[in-house]
Amino acid sequence: SYVLTQPPSVSVAPGQTASITCGGNNIGSKSVHWYQQKPGQAPVLVVYDDSDRPSGIPERFSGSNSGNTATLTISRVEAGDEADYYCQVWDSSSDHPLVFGGGTKLTVL
């Protein structure tokens, strides 16, 4: 099945910009979605279809996808953004179509 690779952790100071990557073979040809999961809570969709935001998600959250890397960018990071972030794709060529990355822990210093 398709493999998505995320860094285990990313640290950023408040007010700065955080970039969380998701690597995969030719991932730029796929649609990537991102979820935020705070401790003890269910995941929440923050970016879908590479760069679209669901209603209610701040504009500080944005996404991009090209080549072998997709990126979730969080601008003007706040303490409340500290969470685990997961990328996910639909691999239509596989019998395992729904794949998650291993997750990245975002720490706000």
Add this chain to the structure above:
Amino acid sequence: QVHLQESGPGLVKPSETLSLTCTVSGGSISSYYWSWIRQPPGKGLEWIGYIHYSGNTNYNPSLKSRVTISVDTSKNQFSLKLSSVTAADTAVYYCARLDIVLLPSEKGWFDPWGQGTLVTVSS
């Protein structure tokens, strides 16, 4: 606003069958796909399978031999059965709506999610 709520036993004995139900409120279960995802303690997310309201299913190959997902449109519910469980099946189990787009290219994402329910496999 669609809301999903998981229900079922929090403790299951090894070798027995785990059974969970997801109740959908605030909208109809029809015209959508619905999915189960799980997360072992301290670990990442694993897709289990999905079902269309018509009854069509697709399962994770690693769990396919033990998983059954069904839907009851009259109750606006869908269910998960996982047989022959072991301690490795201990996890928080989430239900979620799977939004699928087929054209111009296939894509799918989960939104919204239920709050999750912890199922522990232990004697």
